[in-house]
Amino acid sequence: AQSVTQPDIHITVSEGASLELRCNYSYGATPYLFWYVQSPGQGLQLLLKYFSGDTLVQGIKGFEAEFKRSQSSFNLRKPSVHWSDAAEYFCAVGDPGGYNKLIFGAGTRLAVHP
């Protein structure tokens, strides 16, 4: 069955520290991959997406993610976290045909200490 796993429910980092949020997927073929961010009280916003090509993808707000086919992973990274990055982060997969639906992970809530 298709699924997305985000192993970390909560992560706390200090401001200025590096960040890595994990995402693993189970899918029949290589899916399209997404990271969305949900700031408190708001809807979700797309950070970045991977369809094909270079496995290191740059997104908005200084985030990047790396697709590793051998590990079925698409981890999100940021070299230096800002207090405004405190939010919930969702990994999602989609069918390359563009139809059907997006499958979201359960989310990782990030807290940032000053």
Place this chain on the structure above:
Amino acid sequence: EAQVTQNPRYLITVTGKKLTVTCSQNMNHEYMSWYRQDPGLGLRQIYYSMNVEVTDKGDVPEGYKVSRKEKRNFPLILESPSPNQTSLYFCASSFRLVTDTQYFGPGTRLTVL
């Protein structure tokens, strides 16, 4: 301003009282969908629509109805709400495909007593 709007933002109701949550987008998007968000479960798709008069079930459609009579509007209808439908609901739209960038509304927090 390009946006997806939802109304109401907050709603407390009682079991069995029919309600409608409206969703409207001003980006001329073809694809629209409804999700519910529950703690520990992430977002689960309820219904989606590829275009006007074209709708289909997502992962958790039971107890919900939708319609797409106009391109910009995609209301979510709960004919007989139950407490297990207490959740945070999001409407989203994208240009044409689900894998295009999804634009989300601000959410509707529904409590069914």
